[in-house]
Amino acid sequence: MERKESIGSVPGIGKTTKGEFAKLGIETLGDMLRFAPRAYDDRREERLLRSLSVDDPHINCRITVRSKSYFPSKRGRTLKATCTDDDGNEIDVLCFNRDYLDRMLVTGSVWFINANVEKNRGRYSTSQFEIKRRKEEIGIGKILPIYPLSGNLTEKIMRTASSFALSTLSPIKDELPDEMYGKYNLVHHEKAYRDIHYPKNLSDVEKARRTLAFTELLLMEINAIREREVRVGMTRSVVTPIEKKLISSLPFSLTPDQEKVLGEIRADLDSKEKMERLLQGDVGSGKTLVAWISALHVISKGGQVAFMAPTELLARQHADKAAELLSKLGVRICFLSGDVKGKGRLLLIDALKKGNVDLAIGTHALFSQDVAFKNLKYVIIDEQHRFGVEQREALRRKGLDPDVLSMTATPIPRTLALTFYANLEISTIKTMPEGRIPVKTHLVSEKKREEMLDAIEVEFKRSHQAYFVYPRIEGDEEENLRDVNTMFQELQKRYPEYKARIVHSKLPEEEKLESLNLFREGKIQYLVSTSVVEVGIDVPNATVMVIEHAERFGLAALHQLRGRVGRSSIPSYCFLVFSGTLTDEGIRRLKVMRDTNDGFKIAEEDLLIRGPGEITGNRQSGFLKLKFASPVADTDLIAITHDEAMRIVREDKGLLKAENQVLRASLAKS
Numbered sequence: 001m002e003r004k005e006s007i008g009s010v011p012g013i014g015k016t017t018k019g020e021f022a023k024l025g026i027e028t029l030g031d032m033l034r035f036a037p038r039a040y041d042d043r044r045e046e047r048l049l050r051s052l053s054v055d056d057p058h059i060n061c062r063i064t065v066r067s068k069s070y071f072p073s074k075r076g077r078t079l080k081a082t083c084t085d086d087d088g089n090e091i092d093v094l095c096f097n098r099d100y101l102d103r104m105l106v107t108g109s110v111w112f113i114n115a116n117v118e119k120n121r122g123r124y125s126t127s128q129f130e131i132k133r134r135k136e137e138i139g140i141g142k143i144l145p146i147y148p149l150s151g152n153l154t155e156k157i158m159r160t161a162s163s164f165a166l167s168t169l170s171p172i173k174d175e176l177p178d179e180m181y182g183k184y185n186l187v188h189h190e191k192a193y194r195d196i197h198y199p200k201n202l203s204d205v206e207k208a209r210r211t212l213a214f215t216e217l218l219l220m221e222i223n224a225i226r227e228r229e230v231r232v233g234m235t236r237s238v239v240t241p242i243e244k245k246l247i248s249s250l251p252f253s254l255t256p257d258q259e260k261v262l263g264e265i266r267a268d269l270d271s272k273e274k275m276e277r278l279l280q281g282d283v284g285s286g287k288t289l290v291a292w293i294s295a296l297h298v299i300s301k302g303g304q305v306a307f308m309a310p311t312e313l314l315a316r317q318h319a320d321k322a323a324e325l326l327s328k329l330g331v332r333i334c335f336l337s338g339d340v341k342g343k344g345r346l347l348l349i350d351a352l353k354k355g356n357v358d359l360a361i362g363t364h365a366l367f368s369q370d371v372a373f374k375n376l377k378y379v380i381i382d383e384q385h386r387f388g389v390e391q392r393e394a395l396r397r398k399g400l401d402p403d404v405l406s407m408t409a410t411p412i413p414r415t416l417a418l419t420f421y422a423n424l425e426i427s428t429i430k431t432m433p434e435g436r437i438p439v440k441t442h443l444v445s446e447k448k449r450e451e452m453l454d455a456i457e458v459e460f461k462r463s464h465q466a467y468f469v470y471p472r473i474e475g476d477e478e479e480n481l482r483d484v485n486t487m488f489q490e491l492q493k494r495y496p497e498y499k500a501r502i503v504h505s506k507l508p509e510e511e512k513l514e515s516l517n518l519f520r521e522g523k524i525q526y527l528v529s530t531s532v533v534e535v536g537i538d539v540p541n542a543t544v545m546v547i548e549h550a551e552r553f554g555l556a557a558l559h560q561l562r563g564r565v566g567r568s569s570i571p572s573y574c575f576l577v578f579s580g581t582l583t584d585e586g587i588r589r590l591k592v593m594r595d596t597n598d599g600f601k602i603a604e605e606d607l608l609i610r611g612p613g614e615i616t617g618n619r620q621s622g623f624l625k626l627k628f629a630s631p632v633a634d635t636d637l638i639a640i641t642h643d644e645a646m647r648i649v650r651e652d653k654g655l656l657k658a659e660n661q662v663l664r665a666s667l668a669k670s
């Protein structure tokens with residue numbers, strides 16, 4: 001049989017079961033082959049009741065039936081056979097829907113059982129078990145795969161399917177050029193697939209997994225690189241006069257990295273291919289400015305641009321900034337969010353439809369049902385990791401197919417960038433605008449807190465401003481945490497001469513905005529807030545960021561929060577206040593924050609600690625399609641396969657050479 005053969009060809013798999021397999025992404029025998037077990041049931045040794053643990057609540061041993069009783073159930077009565085293992089410990093075997101067992105489980109008879117065990121009020125019981133006369137029949141002595149399940153699927157049917165796939169697809173051909181097996185210490189694919197499903201030793205599993213991980217990463221990288229190569233040879237783009245005008249009006253010059261990424265974006269915008277580009281750069285590296293300049297590139301050619309931000313607050317701030325920079329150049333700007341309603345909204349929508357607006361800035365409301373653009377050419381998504389894939393889908397559904405630039409300040413660790421968004425081009429800003437002084441970060445224990453408050457007072461005296469951030473808006477009976485509302489009162493007592501405002505997500509938009517404006521204008525000295533100030537807020541005169549209960553925030557959030565200060569050439573400070581009882585991991589995380597300002601390093605740490613799904617918040621990322629490779633454990637493989645893939649594509653882009661035939665075949669299969 002072939003790999004493309006339907007999973008329905010496995011004996012015993014009918015239409016309904018096929019549907020359940022499909023939910024797991026298994027439609028063919030090949031899919032089954034590449035469906036990794038999530039764990040293994042090691043039945044090589046007997047496990048008696050005494051060896052039960054929370055992680056592994058199963059037994060695999062000989063039992064003797066001691067007594068029988070019945071209890072009423074839906075279909076009449078159900079047998080409860082009380083048995084003992086060889087230690088004499090008791091377990092109740094509950095035989096739901098298995099009336100035939102009543103005849104077999106005679107008192108005094110001896111059986112072999114494999115069971116998932118529960119413990120209720122001190123008694124062991126099981127209703128999920130296999131029970132057989134002979135030891136071999138329940139697989140004692142073997143290692144069996146445990147697969148992720150869906151719906152009515154059982155491990156039994158999964159095992160039938162994987163055994164069937166292995167035996168009918170055998171012999172399984174190699175998927176890599178021969179010399180790679182030895183070079184990278186991999187096992188041949190026939191063995192790899194056998195061992196990933198039915199290993200003889202658990203140590204074989206890791207070798208098999210490594211081989212399969214290597215293969216999938218290599219193929220993915222080759223695909224990505226080949227796709228990317230197609231796009232080179234782009235037109236050289238000219239900087240339009242209106243862009244030049246904006247750039248020369250700035251009080252500073254662009255950083256080399258800003259110039260570089262602008263070049264990349266312009267070339268994309270001018271090419272026939274649709275742009276799908278990710279612009280990553282640390283907080284404050286000047287991404288937003290790049291966005292405005294690139295917007296001008298499109299606007300000067302008559303296209304409309306939409307700029308989408310994750311929160312209303314941020315969107316408004318961007319709109320203000322854009323108005324300040326771009327209105328004087330004749331750009332017609334509008335702001336649109338869910339809060340823009342009634343007549344004003346109708347007017348805006350009409351203007352967008354007629355093409356009387358060049359640049360629309362707002363929240364995801366920009367793409368709601370009633371909004372239509374005349375000539376939308378370019379969409380910029382700020383802080384893209386905060387959006388789900390739905391927003392992008394919404395765009396597509398509208399039948400719009402503009403160039404898309406996603407921006408993120410949560411950088412992706414270097415080694416992973418390529419695999420991460422395999423289909424995205426990536427532009428990176430690494431250099432910071434000149435004159436920036438790195439934010440000095442202090443870890444502050446409760447004992448040192450007073451000292452910190454004194455230091456902040458000095459900053460206030462210098463007319464600088466501060467943020468105080470707390471994990472909660474209100475106090476909580478159970479947890480003794482400082483919160484926004486309480487601390488607002490306390491800080492006002494502590495700093496009677498200085499003015500403050502509260503900002504958090506529960507406040508009306510207007511109020512938040514007013515507070516933020518007062519802060520920006522320097523009319524108040526500090527904000528007391530939750531992490532809502534995390535993204536995008538740009539007040540260069542703010543030099544102090546205090547985060548209390550810092551251990552409760554993720555590294556990415558801490559880094560973003562810290563990015564609110566250090567936005568000018570004035571020295572800035574970040575105080576991470578922690579409570580006495582920190583875990584080792586907690587300490588490690590805070591130390592990372594203290595020791596580096598490099599967002600890439602922080603992202604790497606974060607990846608190690610939390611895993612990739614959390615970081616991207618993006619279920620669509622290439623990572624989550626990976627079956628065998630782990631972006632956390634396999635950074636070495638990612639680097640190796642990347643280099644191999646680059647070499648292969650450089651030497652033989654069409655994969656036409658004899659030694660690459662096997663890769664070509666593998667790509668066709670994957």
Ligand code: ADP
Pocket residue numbers: 252253254255258281282283284285286287288289290409433434538540567
């Ligand atoms: P990001 O969006 O990457 O966090 P911004 O675009 O908001 O960063 O820029 C942060 C601040 O730096 C803004 O006040 C912006 O005007 C300023 N800025 C941007 N580019 C430069 C540059 N080349 N030189 C000096 N300051 C810059």
Ligand code: MG
Pocket residue numbers: 287288382536
């Ligand atoms: Mg930004």
